[in-house]
Amino acid sequence: MQPQAVHQFLETLQARIxxxxxxxxxQRFRTDNWxxxxxxxxxxxxxxxxxxxxxxxxxxxxxxxxxLPPSASASRPQIAGRAWxxxxxxxxxxxxxxxxxxxxxxxRFFSAGETWWFGGGMDLTPYYGFAEDARHFHEKCxxxxxxxxxxxxxxxxxxxxxxxxxxxxxxxxGIGGIFFDDLAEPDFDTCFALVRSVGDHxxxxxxxxxxxxxxxxxxxxxxxxxxxxxxxxxxxxLVYDRGTLFGxxxxxxxxxxxxxxxxxxxxxYDWKPAPGAPEEALYREFLIRREWT
Amino acid sequence: MQPQAVHQFLETLQARIxxxxxxxxxQRFRTDNWxxxxxxxxxxxxxxxxxxxxxxxxxxxxxxxxxLPPSASASRPQIAGRAWxxxxxxxxxxxxxxxxxxxxxxxRFFSAGETWWFGGGMDLTPYYGFAEDARHFHEKCxxxxxxxxxxxxxxxxxxxxxxxxxxxxxxxxGIGGIFFDDLAEPDFDTCFALVRSVGDHxxxxxxxxxxxxxxxxxxxxxxxxxxxxxxxxxxxxLVYDRGTLFGxxxxxxxxxxxxxxxxxxxxxYDWKPAPGAPEEALYREFLIRREWT
Numbered sequence: 001m002q003p004q005a006v007h008q009f010l011e012t013l014q015a016r017i018x019x020x021x022x023x024x025x026x027q028r029f030r031t032d033n034w035x036x037x038x039x040x041x042x043x044x045x046x047x048x049x050x051x052x053x054x055x056x057x058x059x060x061x062x063x064x065x066x067x068l069p070p071s072a073s074a075s076r077p078q079i080a081g082r083a084w085x086x087x088x089x090x091x092x093x094x095x096x097x098x099x100x101x102x103x104x105x106x107x108r109f110f111s112a113g114e115t116w117w118f119g120g121g122m123d124l125t126p127y128y129g130f131a132e133d134a135r136h137f138h139e140k141c142x143x144x145x146x147x148x149x150x151x152x153x154x155x156x157x158x159x160x161x162x163x164x165x166x167x168x169x170x171x172x173x174g175i176g177g178i179f180f181d182d183l184a185e186p187d188f189d190t191c192f193a194l195v196r197s198v199g200d201h202x203x204x205x206x207x208x209x210x211x212x213x214x215x216x217x218x219x220x221x222x223x224x225x226x227x228x229x230x231x232x233x234x235x236x237x238l239v240y241d242r243g244t245l246f247g248x249x250x251x252x253x254x255x256x257x258x259x260x261x262x263x264x265x266x267x268x269y270d271w272k273p274a275p276g277a278p279e280e281a282l283y284r285e286f287l288i289r290r291e292w293t
Numbered sequence: 294m295q296p297q298a299v300h301q302f303l304e305t306l307q308a309r310i311x312x313x314x315x316x317x318x319x320q321r322f323r324t325d326n327w328x329x330x331x332x333x334x335x336x337x338x339x340x341x342x343x344x345x346x347x348x349x350x351x352x353x354x355x356x357x358x359x360x361l362p363p364s365a366s367a368s369r370p371q372i373a374g375r376a377w378x379x380x381x382x383x384x385x386x387x388x389x390x391x392x393x394x395x396x397x398x399x400x401r402f403f404s405a406g407e408t409w410w411f412g413g414g415m416d417l418t419p420y421y422g423f424a425e426d427a428r429h430f431h432e433k434c435x436x437x438x439x440x441x442x443x444x445x446x447x448x449x450x451x452x453x454x455x456x457x458x459x460x461x462x463x464x465x466x467g468i469g470g471i472f473f474d475d476l477a478e479p480d481f482d483t484c485f486a487l488v489r490s491v492g493d494h495x496x497x498x499x500x501x502x503x504x505x506x507x508x509x510x511x512x513x514x515x516x517x518x519x520x521x522x523x524x525x526x527x528x529x530x531l532v533y534d535r536g537t538l539f540g541x542x543x544x545x546x547x548x549x550x551x552x553x554x555x556x557x558x559x560x561x562y563d564w565k566p567a568p569g570a571p572e573e574a575l576y577r578e579f580l581i582r583r584e585w586t
Contacts, residue, residue, distance in 0.1 A: 030562075032563070046562045048561065048562055055560070055562070057562070167541075168541040168547045168550075169547060227557075231554065234527060234531070234558075235531060235551075238527070238528060238531035238532050239531050239532075239538075239541065245532075248460075248461040248532065254461045254462060255562060255563045257461075258528075258560065259562065261524065261560035262560065263559060263560060263561070264520075264557070264558070264559050265527075265557070265558045265559070265560075266556060266557050266558070267348070267551065267554035267555065267556060267558075268341065268556070269323075269339045269341055269348070269350070269548060269552065270325070270548045
């Protein structure tokens with residue numbers, strides 16, 4: 001395995017993505033370099049109150065630790081308490097326009113002694129759904145994985161559906177995408193190539209959707225619904241997301257980890273969309289398990 | 294032990310508290326009766342967009358289960374997987390005026406076979422701190438526990454400081470109050486009396502603070518700071534709070550459990566109050582461990 005090559009790819013990926021996002025937003029991302037007491041650090045790139053993005057972050061991190069925390073080794077008792085290294089690029093973008101979906105992408109590499117694996121994926125969370133967008137996003141996910149076997153996309157698509165699911169709401173977080181973890185077969189080179197392909201397909205998967213939706217007019221009704229639905233994003237990330245919990249437990253940089261939190265969120269008691277309203281269509285047609293390709 | 298007597302007390306407590314809150318708010322709480330498939334149910338009393346409360350709930354629940362979930366039996370392996378009953382009143386109130394603090398109170402009774410215990414407490418989360426209010430709240434907490442031994446308040450006050458603490462922020466949730474759990478000594482009658490006293494002291498602890506602060510004028514600056522600080526409330530409840538996690542894990546009623554979420558919340562990247570500003574005083578003088586009585 002070559003951690004240095006992975007890190008180089010991640011650095012370039014962060015730079016490429018931020019450049020493209022700055023291009024479409026019109027404003028620059030802020031840069032924060034940070035170091036971690038136990039070892040390692042990262043570069044957080046953040047935008048707030050941008051032209052298009054109300055809040056978003058593209059984080060690069062490479063951190064080391066002397067003893068693996070429980071959340072990371074639950075399924076691998078043989079490496080519990082071992083020295084480890086984790087590196088990755090993780091992004092969440094919350095556009096202001098409720099017709100533009102929130103997106104999440106992550107690619108990561110983990111090693112502890114001779115044990116290593118990759119993980120990652122990307123998934124889309126619309127407020128107002130468009131079948132065309134969902135299809136496009138999933139097609140790009142499928143394209144990213146096509147060179148690695150025909151069963152790859154269906155498996156990682158199902159994994160994403162299983163992972164980004166709010167049990168207490170009996171509701172998916174969004175329209176899914178792909179998710180994978182513990183990727184170490186057949187060999188380092190193939191796994192690394194797959195992860196590079198996922199990272200490289202993020203911009204083609206997301207930017208065309210932004211371009212199509214960014215100019216749709218919206219008002220307070222759409223903003224209210226967006227704020228309400230963003231509550232689900234908060235609930236998922238703080239209650240279920242392993243990356244968030246691992247980060248917070250392992251003494252990660254809180255402001256970088258919680259970059260995923262939406263800028264403005266609302267909770268309302270037992271709220272339901274009016275039957276036939278566009279807000280109801282999100283639940284009926286998009287927040288369900290279905291094939292998009 | 295007499296679960297029926299506890300339940301009767303809880304019903305009366307909910308009714309008394311809601312009546313007093315309706316009185317000060319000017320609007321009525323909505324009532325939702327709910328049943329739980331596995332057994333039991335509850336009465337959720339909710340207010341949203343009230344005269345004083347932007348969102349708040351006073352929940353009564355009495356639920357039974359056939360097998361105790363892991364979050365409840367971590368420290369008591371002997372009752373893991375046993376049939377159980379839990380009952381309690383739990384409230385969170387989020388006033389609109391940022392000069393009025395958010396408050397939380399809970400009293401609960403848990404039994405599994407011959408094993409039983411009480412738990413509960415109350416704590417205050419100001420946005421703009423007033424030493425007078427913090428002192429008053431803690432004095433009422435101390436009064437509630439005074440008949441049960443001089444060491445009771447200091448122990449439960451410390452327990453509250455330890456419990457309502459956001460490790461990833463290195464920050465207390467608010468100015469604390471009291472917290473206790475696993476209360477089963479010296480006997481049922483004494484424990485029940487203590488819990489009654491805590492419940493009975495809630496209104497005298499909170500209402501005078503509301504009365505003093507509810508008419509202070511505020512603007513968008515105070516509302517922004519309140520929304521930002523409410524993010525910490527969300528982070529605590531979803532990442533750390535055992536009651537929330539137990540409820541969500543045990544198939545509790547999601548809308549009742551997440552009644553604790555604030556109505557409007559904001560996250561901002563790496564935000565810090567201006568030195569010398571009233572917002573900074575909250576961090577410097579109130580969000581620290583200190584004695585208030």
